[in-house]
Amino acid sequence: MLKIFAAALLAASAASSGVLSNPFTHPPMTDASNLFKTGGPTDTFINHFDQHRVATDIYMQFHIAALYPNQTITITQERFFQPLAYAKGAPWHTLVVRELDDVESIKRTWYVPSMRRRDGDGVVQDQVVFAGYEIAWGFQSFIAIVGSWTEGYASITQWHLIGEDEQAAKQLIHDCAAFMSTVTDAVWVFEQSYWKPDFELWKAVQKASWNDVVLDDKLKSSIQDDYRSFFKSEEVYKHLEVPWKRGLIFLGPPGNGKTISLKAIMKEVNVPLLYVKSFHTYQGDELGIRAVFAQARAFAPCVLVLEDLDSLITDQNRAFFLNEVDGLDDNDGLLLIGSTNHVDRLDPALSSRPSRFDRKYAFPNPSKAERRAYAVYWQDKLAYNKDLKFPDELLDTFADKTSKFSFAYMKEAFISTLLILAGQEPTYQIHFGPTLLEQIKKLRQQMEDGEEAMMTGSGGYAGAEAAYAGMSWGRNGQEQVDEAVGEGMWGRREEQRGGLMVPVGQKVFGRGV
Structure with missing residues (x-):
């Protein structure tokens, strides 16, 4: 694998044989015919990984620069420099990126599960460890060599932009990072150091x-x-x-x-x-x-x-x-x-x-007036169903029977009642009130059992409280459970993969191409 990685690094010099049609043009590249001789960069690179290696970033910069002696090399590890995603999200034809076939890439294929089970079986994606791309950006073009590796606990992704205009390369980094860091329709979440x-x-x-x-x-x-x-x-x-x-x-x-x-x-x-x-x-x-x-x-x-x-x-x-x-x-x-x-x-x-x-x-447990107001909320919520009878007299009964209930417990009373009655159509309108009161009774017993268990140190309510807190950002019922499980799985897989992820087989990135 190390020799393949080294060969891929040096194979960038061969990209000149595959000149692309506009808007892509290749900068002139050096002859690579003697680069594989003993004592050349390949041996040096392999020895670098065979031994106790240090400063991989500097090492890669030095040897890539040797392959392109007449070009400027702009190096970045900016985490918001994501040209493939930028090409997909930016306005049409702002940026077009094409993977170079002449550069031997190193990729690992991963199965990425769906965030929620009901969304399907997930997809297979490639993690790019090493690859070469050609970037067309306005009137500028660049060869881009990217490599990913681990230094200590950190995962490093380093891009090398090779072209004739260093200022243009830096402006591309600026525009791409500014676009990718200005995310809309998302909540920024801090976890696992970033x-x-x-x-x-x-x-x-x-x-x-x-x-x-x-x-x-x-x-x-x-x-x-x-x-x-x-x-x-x-x-x-x-x-x-x-x-x-x-x-x-x-x-x-x-x-x-x-x-x-x-x-x-x-x-x-x-x-x-x-x-x-x-x-x-x-x-x-x-x-x-x-x-x-x-x-x-x-x-x-x-x-x-x-x-x-x-x-x-x-x-x-x-x-x-x-x-x-x-x-x-x-x-x-x-x-x-x-x-x-x-x-x-x-x-x-x-x-x-x-x-x-x-x-x-x-936010204390709700008062009697608030419990009645919550019942009114559900009465209005269920008003569309003409078969379900929710009489006003049930509002006061509900408020009386749910003393010390939290809003979550009251919500569970309604949810469990509706789930039970869903299988009893067409007679559920007759049993809505009695079934609701029966569920309140069961929840009361559950709450009292939990308090007793908490007092005796056997878990109960404390465990339920921890579970509730852990899923508090989910949604209701089974959906909440699915999301809690799905997000945990996603997080573990994401931690394992890291680096640059792309759809399997995709070679060209950009809107309108």
């Missing part, structure tokens, strides 16, 4: 609506006024000579509207959305926290979401986190929203001091 756009999460956020959030009217209005006024008040903050930043904490037991409220906020604000799954990196949490706030400052004004604060902020990383929030760096335009199911586990330095998290919003 940021990545999550389009599925953005789609889930778009389904949220304040109309579906049943909360105390004063609480809902207060939250809405808070974030809406923040983004409109930059000049007010400046006039008062205070930093234009704000921090909110949503707290309370699971299942009472924290996550759906976060989604409703994220859908409404017209600013970049950043979500942190973990601060952990292979170099420690300090690097992760620094990377998170650096991205937030770059994207400001923006919303930065830290769900499950009590898990994200630990004794070991708290000082670093507070330094980023309170330090000398400019956090203007940052709306920081944290949530926790366990406010008692938060350090007072986080929960009690303004200027870090300025307001705390409690």
Whole structure:
């Protein structure tokens, strides 16, 4: 494999034999007839990998430059320099990329499962380890040699742009990186040491609506006024000579509207959305926290979401986190929203001091009035079904029977009732009320059993709470389970692959080609 890799590296010199029709033209290349002799670059390259290798990036730069003595070589490891994706997403004919047949590529084929099982069986893609491309960009053309390898814990992808105009190559890097880093219709998610756009999460956020959030009217209005006024008040903050930043904490037991409220906020604000799954990196949490706030400052004004604060902020990383929030760096335009199911586990330095998290919003178990309002919400939701009878007198009965229920428990009562009755058509309208009350009774027993198990240390509710928290960004019922499993599988596969992924067999990239 090492010899193949080395041969592929040197085979770029042979690309001149395959001149493409316009808009592609090849720069002149050196004669490669003597490059495979003993002591030449091939032996040097193989020895580099056979021994304890260092500085692969410099090594590749040096030897590729030797193959193109009359050309400029522009090197980049910029992670947003993704010319194949840029060619696909940019306006028509902005950029066209063609893989060079004369360069022996190294690829690994992977099966990529669907994000959700019902979307199909997935696809097979190629991971590019080494390849050569020709890039046509406006009136410019470049040979591009790309190689990927691992240095320590890091996966490196290095592009070598070979052409006559170094400034043009740098402008291409700029335009491509600017386009690829300006992602719309996505939530930026930080996990495993780096940021990545999550389009599925953005789609889930778009389904949220304040109309579906049943909360105390004063609480809902207060939250809405808070974030809406923040983004409109930059000049007010400046006039008062205070930093234009704000921090909110949503707290309370699971299942009472924290996550759906976060989604409703994220859908409404017209600013970049950043979500942190973990601060952990292979170099420690300090690097992760620094990377998170650096991205937030770059994207400001923006919303930065830290769900499950009590898990994200630990004794070991708290000082670093507070330094980023309170330090000398400019956090203007940052709306920081944290949530926790366990406010008692938060350090007072986080929960009690303004200027870090300025307001705390409690999401307790719903009152009787809120429980009745939630039943009204479902009554309206089911009104389209003329066969299903949901009488007004059932509203008060539901509110009375669901004392201490969270919104999640009440939702489960309705969902389980409808699932049971779905198999009893056409007589389910007769049994809707009794079936709903029976499900409430079972959930009550389940809740009490869980509390007893939690008191005796045998799991129960604590385990259910952990499961709920772990899937809180999913959707309902089986779909939620499918997504939780699918995203975990995707994450593991993505971590294994890394590097540059392309559809199997695709040689040309660009819109309109």
